[in-house]
Structure formats: structure tokens, C-alpha cells
Amino acid sequence: MDEKKFLKGLISALGLEDNDVVYIDGWALKIDGSAASTSKLPFQTWRDFGWRNVAAAYSDIRVKYVEPLYMLVSVTAPRLEEAAEIIEGAREAATRLSLRYVGGDLNQGGDVVVDVAIIGRATYRIGRTPKPGDILVTIPKFGYTSLAYRYWRDDDPVVAKGVEMLKRPEPLWPLPPPECVTASMDSSDGLADVLWTMANGVDIIVESLPVPEEVLSFAKERGLDIGELVFNGGEEFLPVFAIRRDCDVKEPYVTFAKVAEGRGVVWWDGRELKWRGWAYFRTS
């Protein structure tokens, strides 16, 4: 049992739609958080950690074509000093992302936990399951964060890009025309997690890796498994859109997979994709 299976059961027990955001009367809401003990990276400051939690919630809601407008942040921390830094980072992110920081809560606790609620205007409702015949598009910047997790101590310009993506993510990507989009998710727990979630009653066949040349070269030089870097990273906060086949794919997007009838399998290189992305509470 991991968190995703548990949540699936809970969502069905509550009679809810299995989606990333909640829709109420023309509004969309998202609550998203993390704890420092499991999620803060060694090279992130507390300000970065505050920023990152805002960006994560923002990315989730933006990929659904919701216009993010308001933000509330609840911070738990052992000491006021850390809380103050986190709130400052959240405020910086709010400014960058044009969110109004309207309120929050502050509590003392044994771990640092940041929960961010974002509220926006919802014009469309976009789910997570594409249709057979659709193509999947994304921005080909996967791999950077995987490199940063491992090599952040190295002085290397490719790794530095990943470190910057993880410290100050900016999910401000342009959006494809909404009438083209049949499903969407952002990559927070890795591209493999996105693909396995989208492959709900359909198969997904990956045809190329959405990875930049410099990441490919880095991997080749160090003898790294490029599939693992691309599929099993996380916190890229890059969008994956399923779009109708007759829609144009415009820069910065690239086509990297297609959707086919099937029984819910993700295929890559002629085999079932072995990575699953990241989940909490994993027992096996």
C-alpha cells in the first residue's frame, strides 16, 4: 500500500472524482503540501522550500487551465525563524506567479510542514484520462532534476539548471489551445507517475524521450540510465497534455507518446515501463 492506492480508496469512499483539483461553482481549489523531513532538499533554503510548495500547488491548478488567483498558506515549524523564512519564500513565489497571498495559519510542531491552498477561476474541466488516438505533448526538459538530486554538489552547468528548477520552480509555461486538450497532469512525482496515472483504461506508448541534448550527453559521459533520469525524476513541474491528433503542436511543446486502446499499460522501448514514479508510505 502506498499513498496513491490509499487515496484512490478514500476518494472512492468519499464519492469524489479522482482529479487534481476540486470544482465549486465556477471556482477551482487545490490544497497541496509537504513536510521538510521527507521533501526538503539539502540545497534548498527555507525560502526555497516555501517557494517550492507554492509552485507545486500552482502547477497542479494551472495545468487544468484554471486561472490561479488567491493563495492561503498554513505553516507548521519548530521555530518562528524557519516559519518566517518559509512565509517570505511563499510571498516571493506569490509575487512571481501573480497570486494574491490572502491568508493562512501558523502552528508550532516537530517537523516543518507547508500546506498551500490555491483558488482560481475555472472555465474548463479537464480530467486525467486521455482517449485512444490522442497524442501526448510536453516541454522536453526532463532529466535535469534527476541529475540535481544526485550531483548537486558538483560544479556543472547542466546540474546547475536542475538545482535551479528545484529551488525556484516557475510553472509559467504557455498553454496549448484548450479545445485541443483532452487530459492533463503536471509532473511532480515523476513522468512515470504521470504516464501510469493517465494510462487508465488506455495504453500509452512512449515514442521518444522529452529530454534535452545536454542531459543526454551528461548521461552518456557518466554511463547513467537515461530512462531512469527521464521517467523516475520528480518535481519538474512540467505539464503533460493529451491533445487531439489533428491539433498543431507548437514550441515549446513536443510530441513524445501516443494513446491507444489497451488495458492500462505504459510502453517504452517495446516493453512495459518499469519505473513507477514516486509515492509516500511505500512499503514494498
Add this chain to the structure above:
Amino acid sequence: MDEKKFLKGLISALGLEDNDVVYIDGWALKIDGSAASTSKLPFQTWRDFGWRNVAAAYSDIRVKYVEPLYMLVSVTAPRLEEAAEIIEGAREAATRLSLRYVGGDLNQGGDVVVDVAIIGRATYRIGRTPKPGDILVTIPKFGYTSLAYRYWRDDDPVVAKGVEMLKRPEPLWPLPPPECVTASMDSSDGLADVLWTMANGVDIIVESLPVPEEVLSFAKERGLDIGELVFNGGEEFLPVFAIRRDCDVKEPYVTFAKVAEGRGVVWWDGRELKWRGWAYFRTS
């Protein structure tokens, strides 16, 4: 510096109104949470803790005459077992309080932290500062929780009421006519905290203690300071309303204090009230 002074500075830096809820376009929002390491009581189960956090947010929003409708809960916990119990308790509270549990988040962390967001319809806007000449009314059930904090191990019916209030708070009190109310707060950090917060540019003179007979007797028998029990408790989730002097006070409400022109002092028994209620991160 404690959390309240810190938040006051932050709120003014963000240019926000110093209020308990956030208003957006006819809606009101509240995010409210706590960590088990600082806030879970020894006699609370994880289900109780889930319930308590929902009730705390609900109480805050109900005292503002907002109709609470929807709830999202973000749970952080070291293990899935605790998270599952908390979510179950939150679900029970949602049922009891007629809230729709519409979503949430689940994360792994080193402390158990529950953040609850409640969204409701706002018809009125009620602040926290009363006007000179107003009277303060409440439900005279203060003291029970103070006794429960100290004597929860004892087999005593008066203490048992406090334990039940802390395990399964039900802030379902009736509301005075809204046109009578000039300010309101609920007591989560103690009655002293409510009174000192309300005494913003006005004085508050406490004239009687909103305490039941059986709590008075208990205090007398054991030689306890009744003022401390009443003012310095916490988590009563009882409302305090400032109402116009010409309004009727109906059961279960009683008048216990009056508001006068002044410089922000709470008076009781001819002296400045010495208790201040509860705050996190207190350094002095």
C-alpha cells in the same frame, strides 16, 4: 515574540485585514491546522484529533455567520495508519457538521500535521473589534476544558464533560440575530486571548464569569483559581459575540462583559486581567 505578534506583523506587511477568515467574492475561506506534537491531547485518539481540527476551523468560520459548506483536509503523518484514522475522524466531523468533504492532500512527515480548509457562503462581514457601549455575550460553559487538561485521568463527571468537549467538539451553537452583532470570535486559545484581541482600542470590563455552577463547586473543593480556569483554558470552541446594548440576550447566551472607551485593557475584578491565553513560539 510569539506567533500572534509575528502574524500581526506579517498581516500588515501583506496588506491584509486582521480577521479570522478571508473573503473572496461572496465566499469565505479559512485554513486552520495543528501538529500532534504540540496540540494532540493524551486522551485524544487519532480520530478525535482529525475531528478536532475540522471543528476548530468550522468554529472560526461559523462565528462569522458564514455558512460552512465545503472542506479540504491536508494530512501529514509518519505512517499511513495514523493518516487513515485522522481522515476517518475528519469524515465523521464533516458528517456531523454538514460539511462536504471534497478533497485534500496526504504527505509523509516526521510529525502529524492536519490542515483544514473550509469554504462557505458569506452574507455578512463581522470583525473582531466591538464598539464602546456594546455588551459581550457567550455560552457559560467555560472551565470544563481547563479541568480536563489537568484531571483527565480522574473519574469525575464534571471533568468528563471537559474531556468530551476536547475529544469531539461540536460548535453547533445557535447564532444571535446578525443585525445585533458588532464583533465576534470563538475561543480556541482561551477566553483571555479572545478578550485581549477584542480590546483593540477599547476597554473590556468583565462583570461575571461565564462558568457553570458545577465547575465553580469543583474549583472550590480543590482550591483552584477559578479565574485561571475560565480565562486561561483553551479549545472550548465557544463563541463570544459583541452585541448592541438594545438587543435581547436569549438562552443559551449570557452577558458577561461590557465594552467601554479606553486604551485596550481587559479588566476583571478591578484589575488588569493577568492571563493572556495561549500562543505558540512564546519566548518569554
